[in-house]
Amino acid sequence: MTWRIRSSCATIELLFREDLWGAPAGAVRRWEQPFRLAWAETAWEAYRRFFGASEMPETEVSVHQKSVWNSWGDFRLGRYDLPGIARRARADFGVQRLVLDDGWETWASSGNVHARFPDFAREIADMKKMGLEVGAWQSLGWIERPEEFGLGAGDLLCGADGAPRRVKWSMDPHSADNTYYFPDPSSERTRSFLRERTHRVMRLLEPTILKLDFAYGIAPPDVAAPRDPALRGERCGAALMKIVAEAAREINPQVTIQYYGITPLLKAFTDMVALDDLGDCGEMEGAGHGEWSIWASLAGLQGTAIMASSGYDWHQDEFVIMDTAIIGSSGSVLPGTMPDGSPVPDRYICRRLAISRWQRHTRGWAPLWLDTEKGTLGRPPRVRNWGRLEKWEGETRLVSVILQQGGAADLGEGHAVKWTGRWAVISQDERSIFETGRLALIPFEAGAIELPYAAEPREVRVVSRGGETLLKTWRWEGERLGIELAELGEGVIGLVVVGG
DSSP states (O other), X not given: XXXXXXXXXXXXXXXXXXXXXXXXXXXXXXXXXXXXOOOOSSHHHHHHHHHTOOSOOOOEEOTTOOOEEETHHHHTTTOOOHHHHHHIIIIITOOSEEEEOTXXXXXXXXXXBOTTOTTHHHHHHHHHHTTOEEEEXXXXXXXXXXXXXXXXXXXXXXXXXXXXXXXXXXXXXXXXXXXXXXXXXXXXXXXXXXXXXXXXXXXXXXXXXXXXXXXXXXXXXXXXXXXXXXGOTTHHHHHHHHHHHHHHHHHOTTOEEEESOOOXXXXXXXXXXXXXXXXXXXXXXXXXXXHXXXXXXXXXXXXXXXXXXXXXXXXXXXXXXXXXXXXXXXXXXXOSSOTTSOOOOHHHHHHHHHHHHHOOOEEOOEEEOXXXXXXXXXXOOBOSSEEEEEXXXXXXXXXXXXXXXXXXXXXXXXXXEEEESOEEEEESSSXXXXXXXXXXXXXXXXXXXXXXXXSOEEEEEEEETTEEEEOOSEEEETTEEEEEESOOOTTEEEEEEEEO
16 A cells, blocks of 8 residues: 655545555455554654654663674775775774675675685684674565576566566666566565575574665555565565564574664564665765664664664764764774775774774663754754663663753753763763763863762773873862863773762
8 A cells, every 4th residue: 555645735545556456355444553643743753653652661781782884885885805894893993793785695685605705704704703793784675586596477576467577776666777676475485585595694604683675675566566465565575574584583593683764563573773874865974864863763762772874974974973872883884994095084983983882782762852853844853962861770861962062951850061062971881971980971072071970980081092091180079070171182082980
């Protein structure tokens, strides 16, 4: 079923296209779910009501909430130096997982290693020796050469004429450049192929994360549809995801299943939601990531782990890292060099190291909006200052906050903060930023900050790539902590306040 809205007065037409695909057996309509319409003063609140995310869940430490480096930043540029990518991911950026993106296989989702990696097994073993967990990208829906796996027209989405239809990234069914067939989950051969391929990949790489893609890259119902009426519409992609997720968990029950959507239809199969592809934002990746982070907080209310990803532009990455301090684990599709081939500046490396080291490893949270805008019909949401609230033993606590452009803010319950410059402030345990025994601060430029802190710290450390030193320019008076950083020197990652 699809909608067609014919005017701003919202005349809605429901299109089943049963003239092409026929009606369900018996043709008796039974609506198991209500038709939902939700509205509110802001766009975010309307979606919160639509998803039924009314209360923040109890927070928990999550095995899925780990930092991720995706090889796509280099693969998309034709750079397939796996050892080099792995060394940078671990040594320069301190991440826990490296995902092998589109390009590691002979063709999209074949599950077989491309000849461009003659030492693949050794290189994967070396990654694991470095302490990296390995992940794999897989296309849920695209099959380039179905005949190699015994799949024919009866196993693929076809048009009314019975001929298989092709799709691609643009999802334009009329494009002359459409490359991929789309599997029909109605077919037992298709289901068997997906299970076998998933088992093969899980045994080959022993991945701790599967990055699933393109369940949405389906020809529309005017062009093709699954043979089983119960799997038409977005349930087609959900059915494919269910098959792959269940097959992967048969090999490793703890594997992280990652996808790119917050729809409740996929929540049962998804462990982690990722923000991708910021390349669609053009030169506005920082602002785009801010908008997407606001929407991603809906997944936080659902108790889903979130991978913050990045764009392709290193110059926009500091905005991404600030958002990451709120929404989840650090992730990247950044290339290993700047566009001109020069090394990535130390400043950018240090900010990535900081968020990999100090990100929250929990799931289940709600936003503290401060002056962040939640969007209306007339304008999109916009990130300014905001925070992350978690619930521990029934008590709501502010565990991270980002502060931009200098100023003052009331963080609730009489907790006032003042600052100059730009800061991300992250608790390193389950306590609030005002009470934690270990508080991380990521400065994005020189400045000062003053905030409530319940007990006099034992020390404040400056953490750099070369080690740690004690900071002398701090004070604690009247249960308020003040820190001044006169300059942000080369190699500085951030600051750690150690409680008494």
